[in-house]
Amino acid sequence: MPIASVTGSDKDSHAILFYPRKRESQDLTLVGSLRAPSDHNLGATKLRKLSPDCVVAISPSGDHLFLTAEGAAELCAGGATDEMVRADRQSLFISASPFAGLGTKRLLKSRQLAKRSTVINGISLHILVPTLQCGHSCRYCQVSRTLDDEGHTMLETDLDSACDAIFLSPAPALTVEFQGGDPLLRFDLIVRAVQRIEQRNRIEQRDIRFVVASTLHQLDESMCDFFRAHRVYLSTSIDGPATLHNRNRPTPGRDAYERTVAGIALARALIGEDSVSALMTTTRASLAYPQEIVDEYVRLGFSEIFIRPLSSYGFAKRNQARMGYSVDQFMVFFNAALDRVLWWNRNGTSIREVYSSILFNKMLSTFDAGYVDLQSPTGAGASVLVYNYDGYVYPCDEARMLAEDGDVSLRLGSIAEVDATISAHPVVLELQRASMPDEIDGCARCAYHHFCGANPVDAHAQYGNMFAPVASTEHCQRHLRLFDSMYLRLRNASDAELDLFHTWARPASFESKPCAA
Amino acid sequence: MVEFDTLAHCWSPDIQFLVKATDQVQRQRIIDLASKGLDNVRWIDGAHVEVGDVVLPAPGLSRADVVYRAGDIHHSLFLTNRCNSYCVMCSQPPTAHDDAWLQEEALDIVRHIEDSPNCIGLTGGEPLLLGTRLRDIIGLLQVVHPETRIEVLTNGRLFSNPQLADDMLVDLRAGIKWLVPLYGHADFLHDFVVQSPGAFEQTLDGLLTLQDYAQSIQLRIVLIKPVLEHLVQLCEFIGRNLPFVQEVALMSCEPIGFALANRALTEVDLLAWSETLRAASRILQRYRVHHLYMNAPLCALPQELWPYAHRSISDWKQVYKPACDGCVVKSRCAGLFAWHSKGWTPAAVRPFEETKNE
Numbered sequence: 001m002p003i004a005s006v007t008g009s010d011k012d013s014h015a016i017l018f019y020p021r022k023r024e025s026q027d028l029t030l031v032g033s034l035r036a037p038s039d040h041n042l043g044a045t046k047l048r049k050l051s052p053d054c055v056v057a058i059s060p061s062g063d064h065l066f067l068t069a070e071g072a073a074e075l076c077a078g079g080a081t082d083e084m085v086r087a088d089r090q091s092l093f094i095s096a097s098p099f100a101g102l103g104t105k106r107l108l109k110s111r112q113l114a115k116r117s118t119v120i121n122g123i124s125l126h127i128l129v130p131t132l133q134c135g136h137s138c139r140y141c142q143v144s145r146t147l148d149d150e151g152h153t154m155l156e157t158d159l160d161s162a163c164d165a166i167f168l169s170p171a172p173a174l175t176v177e178f179q180g181g182d183p184l185l186r187f188d189l190i191v192r193a194v195q196r197i198e199q200r201n202r203i204e205q206r207d208i209r210f211v212v213a214s215t216l217h218q219l220d221e222s223m224c225d226f227f228r229a230h231r232v233y234l235s236t237s238i239d240g241p242a243t244l245h246n247r248n249r250p251t252p253g254r255d256a257y258e259r260t261v262a263g264i265a266l267a268r269a270l271i272g273e274d275s276v277s278a279l280m281t282t283t284r285a286s287l288a289y290p291q292e293i294v295d296e297y298v299r300l301g302f303s304e305i306f307i308r309p310l311s312s313y314g315f316a317k318r319n320q321a322r323m324g325y326s327v328d329q330f331m332v333f334f335n336a337a338l339d340r341v342l343w344w345n346r347n348g349t350s351i352r353e354v355y356s357s358i359l360f361n362k363m364l365s366t367f368d369a370g371y372v373d374l375q376s377p378t379g380a381g382a383s384v385l386v387y388n389y390d391g392y393v394y395p396c397d398e399a400r401m402l403a404e405d406g407d408v409s410l411r412l413g414s415i416a417e418v419d420a421t422i423s424a425h426p427v428v429l430e431l432q433r434a435s436m437p438d439e440i441d442g443c444a445r446c447a448y449h450h451f452c453g454a455n456p457v458d459a460h461a462q463y464g465n466m467f468a469p470v471a472s473t474e475h476c477q478r479h480l481r482l483f484d485s486m487y488l489r490l491r492n493a494s495d496a497e498l499d500l501f502h503t504w505a506r507p508a509s510f511e512s513k514p515c516a517a
Numbered sequence: 518m519v520e521f522d523t524l525a526h527c528w529s530p531d532i533q534f535l536v537k538a539t540d541q542v543q544r545q546r547i548i549d550l551a552s553k554g555l556d557n558v559r560w561i562d563g564a565h566v567e568v569g570d571v572v573l574p575a576p577g578l579s580r581a582d583v584v585y586r587a588g589d590i591h592h593s594l595f596l597t598n599r600c601n602s603y604c605v606m607c608s609q610p611p612t613a614h615d616d617a618w619l620q621e622e623a624l625d626i627v628r629h630i631e632d633s634p635n636c637i638g639l640t641g642g643e644p645l646l647l648g649t650r651l652r653d654i655i656g657l658l659q660v661v662h663p664e665t666r667i668e669v670l671t672n673g674r675l676f677s678n679p680q681l682a683d684d685m686l687v688d689l690r691a692g693i694k695w696l697v698p699l700y701g702h703a704d705f706l707h708d709f710v711v712q713s714p715g716a717f718e719q720t721l722d723g724l725l726t727l728q729d730y731a732q733s734i735q736l737r738i739v740l741i742k743p744v745l746e747h748l749v750q751l752c753e754f755i756g757r758n759l760p761f762v763q764e765v766a767l768m769s770c771e772p773i774g775f776a777l778a779n780r781a782l783t784e785v786d787l788l789a790w791s792e793t794l795r796a797a798s799r800i801l802q803r804y805r806v807h808h809l810y811m812n813a814p815l816c817a818l819p820q821e822l823w824p825y826a827h828r829s830i831s832d833w834k835q836v837y838k839p840a841c842d843g844c845v846v847k848s849r850c851a852g853l854f855a856w857h858s859k860g861w862t863p864a865a866v867r868p869f870e871e872t873k874n875e
Contacts, residue, residue, distance in 0.1 A: 063757060087703035087747065091754045099704050099714075102677065103721025107758055110725060366760050495799065502803040 045094050047072055048447035048484070056487045059093035061111040062450045064363065066491050115368050115450065123169040123423070125177065125372060125379075127386040127397060128162055130154045130189040132181040132404075135217050136249045136256060139283075139323060145181065152181070154389040158415045159189055162387035163196040165418040173207040177235075179397070181389075184218040194230050211235050215249075215256065216263025216276070224270035234267050234276040236260055238300065240286060240293035248283050264300065279306045282333060284325050290336035298344055298351060306354035307337050309478065327477045335485060345500055352504055359486045360505035362451035369507035372396070374479070376443075376453025378435035381428035387415050395428055398457045410457065431456045434466040442470040448483045518561060518570050519631070521546075528558070532629060535561040535572055571629045573622070585626050591831035593638035594623045596654065600643040602672050603712035604698075606741050606776040606783040611642055620650050624657055633662035638670060638696075645675040649684050659690050666692050668735075673697040673723030674716055682723075686730040694763065695727055698737040700744050702754035710743055724759060734762040740813075741770050741783045745790050752797045756804025765801060767794070768829075769812040772860020780860075787817040788864040798822055814841075815850045817864035830854060844868035 045059045047067075055072040057065045065088070067075060075095070089095040093108055132145040132152035145152045154162075166174060176197060178190055194210060201208055210232040219234075227234065238260060239245040245257040253259075267276040278300070280286070280293060297305040309330050310323060325333075334355070341353045361369040372379035381395030392411050394400040399410035412418075412425045422428070434456035437443045443454055455475040456466035462473055470476050493501060518535040519527055521543050528534065538544040538560035547560040561581070566572060569587030574580075585592065597619055600611035623639075637658065644651050651669075658667055673695065676682045699720060701707035707717035727734050736755060738744060744751070748767075755765060769787060770776050776783040787794070794810075801808045810818055811829035818826055823846075834855045841847050846869050853862055 061757075083705070084747065087701070087706055088750055090704070091702035091750060097704050099718070101715065101718035101722070103718035103723075103725070104704075106725045107721055110728075111758065366757055499799070499803055506805070 046445070046447040046449075047076070050484055050488050050491070054488070054491060056447065056491075057094050058447045058450065060450070061093040061108055062115060062363070063092040063094070064487065064490075065089065065092050065094050066487075111366065112450075114366050121383075122171040123383055123385050124171040124173060124370070125175045125384045126162075126166045126169070127177050127179055127384065128154075128159070128183075128193060129179050129181065129386065129388045129400065130159065130183050130193070131186045131389055133185045134180055134182040134215070135185075135251055136182070136215060137251070138249050152389055153186060154189060154387075155391060156189075156192065158387070158391045159193055160196060161415045161418065163193050164200070165385075165387070165393075165415065166197065167200060167204055167206070168418065168420050168422070171206075173209070175209045175211060177211040177213060179213045182215050182218070183212055184214045184216070184223065187218070187223055190232075191226060194226075194232065198230065209233070214263075215260055216267065217251075217256075217259040219263040219266055221266075221270060224267060227267075227275070228271045234271070236264065236276060236278050237281065238278040238296065238302075239280050239283070240289055241296050244285060244289060244293070247285055248281070261300065268301075277304060278302055279308060282307065282309050282325075282330065283323055284329075287325060287329055287333045290333050291340045294337050294340040294344065294351075298349055303350060304352045304354050305337075305341065307334050308355065327474065327481055330478065331481050331485065334482070342497065342500075346496070355482075356486060356501075357504040359451075359482055360501050361507060363483075363486060363490070364502055364505035365507065367507050373455060373475075374452055376435055376437040376449075377432040378453055378456055380431050380457055381412065381425065382423060382432065385412075385422070391415055393418055393422065395431060396457055398461060402457075402461055410460070431466065434459070440470055442476070446480075448480065451483065452479050518566055518568055518572060520568055524558065527631070528555075530557065532557065534558045535566075537566075537568060538562055569631050571626050584622070585630055586833070587630075587632060587634075589832055591638070591833075592634045592636070593640050593831070594626060594654070595641065596620055596623055596639055596644045596651065597642035597647060599646050600641060600672075601646065601674060601713065602643065602716060604775065605710055605712060605743075605779045606739055606770050606774075608771040608774040608776060609640075609642065610774045616642075620647060620654060623654055627654065627657050627661055630662065633665045635664075636666040636668060637662075638668045640670045643672055643675070644669055645671050645673075645681065645685070648681060652685055655689070655693065659692070666694065668694045668696055670696045670737075672711065672716065672720060673727065674713075674719035676723030676726040677719040679726075682726045682730070686726070686732065689730070689732070694733045694735055696735045696737055696766070697724060697727075698739065699724075699751070699755070699759075700738065702747060702751045706743070706747060710739075710741070724762075728761045736762050736765045737768060738765065739768050739770050740785065740787065740790070740794075741776075742785055743782055745785060745793055748793050749796045749800060752800040752806075756800055756806055760804060760806060762806065765806055765808040766827075766829075767797065767808060767810050769810075769817065769863040771812065771854050771856075773854070773856050777860055784861050786864050787813060788819075791819040794822060795819055798825060812851060812854070813863050814852055814866065815846050816844075816867040816869070817862075826851060828852075838862075838866050840866050840868050842868075843870070845871050 045057055047055050047057050049055050053068055055067045055069060057067055057072070057075065090097045097104065130153065134145065166176060178193070183190055190212060197208065210230065211234070212227070212232055213235045216234065216236050226232070237249070239248045242257040246254055249256040264276050264278070278297070286293060294305060338353050338356055341351055344351050358369065358371045358374065361371070362374065370383065372384050375383060379396070380399065384396050386394040386397055386400050388394055388400045388403070390403070391414055392403070393413055393415055394403065395410060395412060402410060410427055412422055412427055435454045437449045437453060440454055443449050443452070446452070454470050455473065458475040459468040459470070459473050460466040462468065490498070490501065518537055521536050521538060524534060524536050534557055536547050536558060538547055539562055544560050547558060550558055561572070566583055567586070567588055570583050571585035572581045573584045575582065598609070598612045598616050603611070639651070639654065655667060658665060676685070697720065699707065700710035701717065704717040707720070708714050724734060736759065738748070738751065740748070752765070755762065770783050770785070772784070798808065808825060809827040810822060810825050811827050813826065815823055815826055828849065828851045830851050830853070835852045836855045837847060837852045841850070841852070844850070
């Protein structure tokens with residue numbers, strides 16, 4: 001096609017007309033945090049010291065840059081920097097270009113919107129608690145009742161109302177999770193609910209995922225057939241090797257571990273290899289066994305492990321003195337367990353640690369995976385609703401556990417009366433107000449405020465007040481330490497580890513809230 | 518051009534037909550048809566034109582340019598020589614004069630293509646300078662050749678004009694990919710390469726607009742020195758900020774046009790940048806951004822990046838060197854631009870021999 005080639009003419013001479021403009025530095029200055037100049041209002045970049053010689057700068061887009069102490073001081077002072085340093089800072093939204101225009105502004109806005117999209121989509125996680133009955137009598141469990149206690153079971157009329165209420169949410173993708181107690185003890189209610197929801201969904205056409213959180217002790221072949229046919233996933237609890245698990249989860253036969261492992265095997269054989277996932281709860285007894293716990297998950301063939309701390313309230317709160325541990329103790333345990341997970345990955349066994357994945361998702365990914373406990377404003381009542389056996393609706397799992405302890409102040413009304421106004425319920429609005437990251441003293445100045453969110457239910461449980469000073473909550477103390485630790489890991493990571501962390505950071509199937517089984 | 522035997526079948530009044538006539542009898546039949554009033558039929562015979570080609574006769578001369586070769590794999594329509602950027606390595610240096618005839622010609626070519634190609638590129642210059650006339654050309658292509666994929670090579674800057682963006686993109690049928698260059702992760706880096714202050718902001722704006730209209734985007738990065746120097750950061754920028762693009766094309770520079778005038782900036786030995794390319798590929802993989810290398814022979818790329826190499830040089834401008842004859846990977850190699858001899862090759866050409874292990 002000769003017409004497209006122009007050669008040999010004077011057009012080939014090209015004079016470079018335009019060189020980059022040199023300007024005095026427009027880097028931002030530190031006033032408590034970095035503030036953008038008002039004429040290029042890109043929001044504020046914030047700094048946090050991770051170690052004596054490492055500071056992380058986090059920009060309004062959620063991008064980060066590691067600095068030395070001198071580098072941080074220079075950034076704060078707005079000192080002159082060379083062109084390439086300036087380019088890197090601009091591209092991370094750490095500092096603003098003097099020429100930033102509509103493109104950059106729209107880009108930042110779209111980045112921030114992507115981080116918030118899961119909050120905007122409406123209630124996507126619906127937790128049904130058919131019964132509080134459970135075969136375990138775990139020392140840290142907030143709620144469960146014994147097998148012969150039939151008073152703590154949902155009425156069929158309430159169950160039906162709950163199934164209908166789920167569709168009030170506009171979210172196109174819904175997760176329906178059965179919790180307890182052990183919901184398998186009332187398999188009949190699970191069947192009733194799944195069938196009713198599926199029936200309605202023939203018209204609604206939502207993308208619905210069912211999860212049953214259970215010890216799996218009662219799991220049998222006919223249940224497996226039903227779960228396979230209706231694409232129901234199972235979520236169970238494994239706290240570690242048999243001795244630890246059985247110590248944490250007493251049953252009359254002292255065989256909780258063996259029966260759960262048998263349930264896992266049955267589910268894998270009859271429903272599918274990926275039909276069951278497991279969660280662990282860290283008790284004081286766990287602290288000495290980080291490697292053993294991870295190894296147990298590998299041995300059982302799980303591709304994920306979730307190193308979860310103990311809830312600090314409910315029954316667990318009462319037992320804090322016996323069961324509890326400090327944030328420092330948890331961090332030592334968590335890091336040792338994560339190191340073991342990374343060891344397995346280096347040695348060819350692929351296993352993902354879910355808590356770090358949630359944090360890396362916040363830190364590294366453009367897209368938020370929508371983990372409820374770190375949403376801001378809170379996901380309680382906005383992304384999650386709990387339909388409890390007692391006939392009432394609660395904004396989250398923890399709220400119904402508080403109710404077991406006699407505090408029903410977070411109740412959103414009866415299941416039978418749920419309507420579309422529930423997201424504007426005074427309690428939900430109060431929870432939102434108590435978790436607006438830009439307005440809470442402490443959160444607004446925190447470097448991690450794009451990734452985190454105050455947990456007002458947690459504050460309420462700990463102090464009886466959802467506006468309790470954020471920094472004094474266990475939620476805040478733990479997450480500050482976790483983010484610090486994860487940023488240090490990023491800074492020191494090998495290329496292979498960075499690849500792995502990015503893989504973990506991608507939104508995956510950890511949107512389902514951990515079970516209370 | 519059509520076969521003599523098929524004329525009766527494919528004739529229509531609004532198309533100009535050239536009939537391949539190899540003997541005197543056939544030629545006389547065409548002349549007779551024309552004299553009876555069938556004024557859109559002529560005969561042709563020549564070695565360099567094939568059935569299905571579109572030919573543009575030079576007025577008053579017994580000569581015609583083939584403007585569309587049915588046998589080619591890569592097809593493109595050159596829509597304008599005007600541009601709002603002035604890139605240091607431009608292979609098609611822009612001119613300022615009005616060239617509306619190029620768009621008329623493009624419309625004619627589209628009407629005259631007999632068998633719809635798999636893909637056709639719309640190129641310039643900057644096609645968005647044509648405004649709604651570009652939409653007309655795309656519209657005609659989609660009517661006449663509904664199965665053909667369309668690729669528009671544009672710097673995207675004018676999409677920062679909401680009215681133009683809306684005129685171009687609203688209700689646009691699927692099947693179009695926008696090929697948009699990005700040369701830096703900060704304004705002054707990109708603006709220097711395209712020699713246009715403000716271009717980075719406009720292109721970013723344009724990319725976000727394309728995303729708003731759910732358009733398919735290929736980002737294009739030309740591997741010249743001022744780009745390679747910060748390629749890794751550019752890929753980070755893309756991974757974090759532009760993960761919606763369908764792919765990123767990393768392209769070796771065509772040694773032609775302004776690239777020859779700015780050799781100090783544009784001539785690189787790609788092999789010497791292997792570490793940079795490895796790191797860039799790793800970053801893009803990390804963010805799951807699909808990417809490919811274009812215009813580079815395999816001997817210019819580290820071997821682990823060969824799976825990303827694409828045979829991209831249009832067939833009419835692709836050649837090999839004599840030394841390539843013995844190379845065992847020649848058949849999957851992009852080769853060289855025909856005009857490399859006036860410029861340079863992306864790296865010293867090294868034929869690969871069969872190894873005993875393979």
